[in-house]
Amino acid sequence: MAQPLIPPDVRSRLKDLRLTARRAIGAQGIGLHHSRSRGAGLEFAQYRAYEPGDELRQIDWKLYARSDRFFVREAERESPLAAWLLIDASASMAQADRADPQRTRLDAAKGIAACIAELALRQGDRFGLITLREDGLGLIPPGAGARQRDRLWLELHALSARGLFPQGDRLNPVWERIGAGDLVVLLSDGFDDGAIALAERLAAARREVIFIQLLTVEERDFPFDGGHRFRDPETGEELLGDGKAMRADYLARFAQAQRELDARLDASGIAHVRHVLDEPLDLPLRRLFGRQAAAEYA
Structure with a gap:
C-alpha cells in the first residue's frame, strides 16, 4: 500500500505555517506577499x-x-501568490538509504511539494508543478482549489526518477511559464550543476527562488565500513574503496562542497534549506515559513 504524500502527524503541524514570499524589491529573506494593485x-x-x-x-x-x-x-490588497513547484526527477533522486530502502529522495520531494500545495490551497493561492527530467518536462499550470490539489497529487504519485537533468532548450517551458513575481520552490539533491544554474537564472530574472536540497543519511554521515562499490546512478561511474578509510576525507570534501553551494546560492539571493531523509518532512518548511523565520526576515 502506497504511503500518503503527507503523513497525518505532518499534516497536523501544517496548520501553524503560512506560505509567504517577498515581493518588495530589495527585501532580504521571505516576507508576506502583497500586490501593488x-x-x-x-x-x-x-x-x-x-x-x-x-x-x-x-x-x-x-x-x-x-x-x-x-x-x-x-x-x-493581498493578491494570490503563484507558487511553482519544480521537482528534479533525474536518476539520482531515486537514491535511498540502506536502512530505509523504500524511501527515496524523490519521495521526500513529493511529500514536501504536497505540503506546500496544501499551504497554498488553505490560503487561496495558486500553485503549479514542473517536473524536471531529460526525457520530458511534466507541467501543471498554476491553479487554485481542491481540484488543482488532486491533479497535482495524481502527477506526484505517478512520478518516477530516471535519466539526466534536462539541459538547454528542454528547459524552455520553465522560462516561458514562470512569471515575474512568482515564487519558485526547487527540490533537488543539488548535485547536478544544471539544477543550481537553473535556480540562479530564475533568480537573476527577478523570480523569487527557494532551493530545498534533499540528502540521504548516508551522504550526511557516511556510515560505511569495509569494501564498497559506489556508483553514480546517472553517469554509471564507479568508485571502489574501503568505507572506513575513506570516511574522514569524504566528510571533509562533502562539507566543503556544501559550503560552496551555500555561498553560490547566497550570492544569488536564493533562500535555501537542507532536508535529510531521517528528518521530519515539514522541518524545511518550518525553517522557511515558521513564525520565527518570518520574524527574522520581516
Whole structure:
C-alpha cells in the first residue's frame, strides 16, 4: 500500500505555517506577499476621484464634507501568490538509504511539494508543478482549489526518477511559464550543476527562488565500513574503496562542497534549506515559513 504524500502527524503541524514570499524589491529573506494593485483592501493606500461604478461604501464622506467633492479610498490588497513547484526527477533522486530502502529522495520531494500545495490551497493561492527530467518536462499550470490539489497529487504519485537533468532548450517551458513575481520552490539533491544554474537564472530574472536540497543519511554521515562499490546512478561511474578509510576525507570534501553551494546560492539571493531523509518532512518548511523565520526576515 502506497504511503500518503503527507503523513497525518505532518499534516497536523501544517496548520501553524503560512506560505509567504517577498515581493518588495530589495527585501532580504521571505516576507508576506502583497500586490501593488488597488482595491477595497484593508491597508489604506491613496484617494482618487469618484468614478461611475465605484461602490458608495468606498466614498470618504468626511472628505466630501470638507471638499464638496467625491473621493474614494483605495487600498493595497493581498493578491494570490503563484507558487511553482519544480521537482528534479533525474536518476539520482531515486537514491535511498540502506536502512530505509523504500524511501527515496524523490519521495521526500513529493511529500514536501504536497505540503506546500496544501499551504497554498488553505490560503487561496495558486500553485503549479514542473517536473524536471531529460526525457520530458511534466507541467501543471498554476491553479487554485481542491481540484488543482488532486491533479497535482495524481502527477506526484505517478512520478518516477530516471535519466539526466534536462539541459538547454528542454528547459524552455520553465522560462516561458514562470512569471515575474512568482515564487519558485526547487527540490533537488543539488548535485547536478544544471539544477543550481537553473535556480540562479530564475533568480537573476527577478523570480523569487527557494532551493530545498534533499540528502540521504548516508551522504550526511557516511556510515560505511569495509569494501564498497559506489556508483553514480546517472553517469554509471564507479568508485571502489574501503568505507572506513575513506570516511574522514569524504566528510571533509562533502562539507566543503556544501559550503560552496551555500555561498553560490547566497550570492544569488536564493533562500535555501537542507532536508535529510531521517528528518521530519515539514522541518524545511518550518525553517522557511515558521513564525520565527518570518520574524527574522520581516
